[in-house]
Amino acid sequence: MPSSPELSRVRRRLALALLLATAPLGAETTFYQDRIGPILERHCVVCHGPEKQKAGLRLDSFAWVMKGAESGAMVLPGNAAGSELHRRITLPATDEEVMPSEGKPLLSREEIRNVELWILGGASATKLVAEFPGAPAIGRPKAAAVALAPDWRPRADEIRRLEAELGVRLVPRSQQPGDGLILRTAGSPRRADDAALARLDPVAELIVEAELARTPVTDAGLAAVGRWTNLRSLDLSRAKVSGSGIAALAGLSRLEALNLTDSAVDAGGIERARALPALRRLWAFGAPGMAAAEARP
Amino acid sequence: MHSPENPFARDPHLCSDHAGEGPSIWSLPGLPDALRREWLALETRRHFLGRGMQAFGWAGLASLLGRPLAAQTAASPAVLAPHYAPRAKRAIYLFMAGSPSQFETWDHKPVLQRMFDQDLPESVRGGQVLTGMTASQARFPIAPSVYKFAQHGQAGHWVSELFPHTARIADELCVLKSLHTEAINHEPAILQLTTGNMFPGRPSLGSWLSYGLGAVNDELPTFVVMTSKMPHRTNVQALSNRLWSSGFLSPEHAAVALRSAGDPVLHLNNPPGVSGDVRRAMIDGVNALNRQLFERVGDAETNARIAQYEMAFRMQSSVPELADLSSEPQSTWDLYGEKAKEPGTYAYNCLMARRLAERGVRFTQIFLRSWDQHSNLPRNIKLMAEESDQPTAALVTDLKRRGLLDDTLVVWGGEFGRTCYSQGVLTAENYGRDHHPRCFSMWMAGGGVKPGLSFGETDDFSYNIVKDPVHIRDLHATMLHLFGLDHNRLSFRFQGLDQRLTGVLPAKVIDAILA
Numbered sequence: 064m065p066s067s068p069e070l071s072r073v074r075r076r077l078a079l080a081l082l083l084a085t086a087p088l089g090a091e092t093t094f095y096q097d098r099i100g101p102i103l104e105r106h107c108v109v110c111h112g113p114e115k116q117k118a119g120l121r122l123d124s125f126a127w128v129m130k131g132a133e134s135g136a137m138v139l140p141g142n143a144a145g146s147e148l149h150r151r152i153t154l155p156a157t158d159e160e161v162m163p164s165e166g167k168p169l170l171s172r173e174e175i176r177n178v179e180l181w182i183l184g185g186a187s188a189t190k191l192v193a194e195f196p197g198a199p200a201i202g203r204p205k206a207a208a209v210a211l212a213p214d215w216r217p218r219a220d221e222i223r224r225l226e227a228e229l230g231v232r233l234v235p236r237s238q239q240p241g242d243g244l245i246l247r248t249a250g251s252p253r254r255a256d257d258a259a260l261a262r263l264d265p266v267a268e269l270i271v272e273a274e275l276a277r278t279p280v281t282d283a284g285l286a287a288v289g290r291w292t293n294l295r296s297l298d299l300s301r302a303k304v305s306g307s308g309i310a311a312l313a314g315l316s317r318l319e320a321l322n323l324t325d326s327a328v329d330a331g332g333i334e335r336a337r338a339l340p341a342l343r344r345l346w347a348f349g350a351p352g353m354a355a356a357e358a359r360p
Numbered sequence: 361m362h363s364p365e366n367p368f369a370r371d372p373h374l375c376s377d378h379a380g381e382g383p384s385i386w387s388l389p390g391l392p393d394a395l396r397r398e399w400l401a402l403e404t405r406r407h408f409l410g411r412g413m414q415a416f417g418w419a420g421l422a423s424l425l426g427r428p429l430a431a432q433t434a435a436s437p438a439v440l441a442p443h444y445a446p447r448a449k450r451a452i453y454l455f456m457a458g459s460p461s462q463f464e465t466w467d468h469k470p471v472l473q474r475m476f477d478q479d480l481p482e483s484v485r486g487g488q489v490l491t492g493m494t495a496s497q498a499r500f501p502i503a504p505s506v507y508k509f510a511q512h513g514q515a516g517h518w519v520s521e522l523f524p525h526t527a528r529i530a531d532e533l534c535v536l537k538s539l540h541t542e543a544i545n546h547e548p549a550i551l552q553l554t555t556g557n558m559f560p561g562r563p564s565l566g567s568w569l570s571y572g573l574g575a576v577n578d579e580l581p582t583f584v585v586m587t588s589k590m591p592h593r594t595n596v597q598a599l600s601n602r603l604w605s606s607g608f609l610s611p612e613h614a615a616v617a618l619r620s621a622g623d624p625v626l627h628l629n630n631p632p633g634v635s636g637d638v639r640r641a642m643i644d645g646v647n648a649l650n651r652q653l654f655e656r657v658g659d660a661e662t663n664a665r666i667a668q669y670e671m672a673f674r675m676q677s678s679v680p681e682l683a684d685l686s687s688e689p690q691s692t693w694d695l696y697g698e699k700a701k702e703p704g705t706y707a708y709n710c711l712m713a714r715r716l717a718e719r720g721v722r723f724t725q726i727f728l729r730s731w732d733q734h735s736n737l738p739r740n741i742k743l744m745a746e747e748s749d750q751p752t753a754a755l756v757t758d759l760k761r762r763g764l765l766d767d768t769l770v771v772w773g774g775e776f777g778r779t780c781y782s783q784g785v786l787t788a789e790n791y792g793r794d795h796h797p798r799c800f801s802m803w804m805a806g807g808g809v810k811p812g813l814s815f816g817e818t819d820d821f822s823y824n825i826v827k828d829p830v831h832i833r834d835l836h837a838t839m840l841h842l843f844g845l846d847h848n849r850l851s852f853r854f855q856g857l858d859q860r861l862t863g864v865l866p867a868k869v870i871d872a873i874l875a
Binding site: 250 | 440441442443444445446575576577578579689718719720761762763766844848849864865866867868
């Protein structure tokens, strides 16, 4: 598909255009929001934020920053050299008092300059980016990861009920709700049969990984799996699937990894698997269809 | 004197350790409030986890649901979802106890071939203190490897001729040549690798993973340890459960050690005349008594005990299935070798590690001892390589062909390096090497590590690191990172401190080796 990079570029531009279109018109961001907040978030908030408040200090909002620590103010508006915040971030890496502490990466020169200019400019919550023409650009953290699935949290009751009824587990892949759920069956693989899979429709789009190794799932069960449109990874090792069932997965346009090790999948099934548009990894060791060819696409 | 929230105020004389003896923790005069709160949090968390293993999956959800993420602190219930999406779901750690020499394995030093029996230049040692075993030697004669090296794979890794099978999987390996440690003797050095600290009593790496991530398969332990039979026995290091204990974490996070001979777990079969139903009724009875004890005394250890009875009951069916190798195809034996049929051999343990990985065990640690070659190194390291090379390569190959290597991290290595100079008499065919903490080699494969990479460099004498040093703390931080865990955030409040695997000294994730 030679045109696909071009297509995705177009898609990205379109997405960007939409994003810009939905931002409030004419609302210029403040320097604090655009620069200072993100710098503090990146370097400081893990210890000085909602989770931990070392030295009684929080730096996760303008109000907290200005409130200071147990020991006093962190920022003296207009006086960078006299501000404790500025002093700490500019100490040499070997100094016991340097922040961030414990060997975490120190602020870049550009980041420090932004903090300095902000304090010199009065440590304002409302001044706009345009009012700091001399502020160097700061490296941006990688764009927030794209959500792989909708937020599962509003469906927690449903998830809990399905787990109890079906004897499978639906666990978050990470603490990022957009990372979706893992369908996990290793504890009682026999319970994850075709009938159980068919009942997972209410959470179909939340399942990003399905661990169905050693389950009695057959080709019939794959009809349900084919509706899990956000699936990235599917493990059918030692499941009872043969080959025709793989056709039911054709709609899984995001599936990147498929494990058919020791399944009953034949050569036709492997061909169908190879045709999946996003598939990058395919294993079929021990499956009848593997006898002839190496399955790696 | 009694705390107002004291649930056991009705009997102030109960002790948390011995019911009915001594004062309760609540009635200790002058107990600081902070410690009181820590104890309460401990009790709450363990109670929470102790509701049976089915609660585990839900615990992850509930802890996310019940409170905003930001409000989770070290004192809140264990977070059973990783901080970010992981690359590794499981790890297999091949611990080469005693420490294989880097000179005969992974750190090729051709310059030394021209320096046979010359004295180690003072400029290299730089006045550094030597270990007690060689410090009194009159000379420090350079001992080049008697084994040849060649480059292998697209990666071009230099691999010793002692490891022909491992050489064939060179392209899977990320070889680290710049590990370093402070420990100069085995026990503290091994402890530092297994628990992050030279002093015994800390939770091991596998326990931290169990605590941070929970189980994938409730029917098997989260953390399994296997020790291996040795092809020869010289300077054998003692292994003990402090290398895989849960330290101050709840005991259910400790490893279950599978035995190397006979039944993998003792007393797993019910005695003659005792049916499964009878066993179940017995455990239910004991658990009921234990729950009464917990209600009365509030000792969190009681809940851990209940959880362990339940785990043992489930292992009665899961372990025989695990250890039944009759369904393994001939290709398995071709790959691992016939020795894999003999329980307790390193080859058998490698095969078991693959079977444990298939069944979702988070962390499997295999120990192979007797790499401590202070003398007769050429002969003895060959015996060790012959014992371990084929099964090691087989394990990586097997994981890869079964699609498990992508999310299974394999780690190979000892606890420190060895000296470039000979300990004792040096001849053209024979020499020994003393301990050397300043640099050593390890390798990793799979689990989100960059394959085919060589990372870190030592000087021509593999004495000092010249590029990209990797402390054991960095290794641990990186391993946790691959599991989706931030080493700074995975902590447990104990004795007033937020304890971490990586401790309080600087530790960094080695970004350069991440795939």
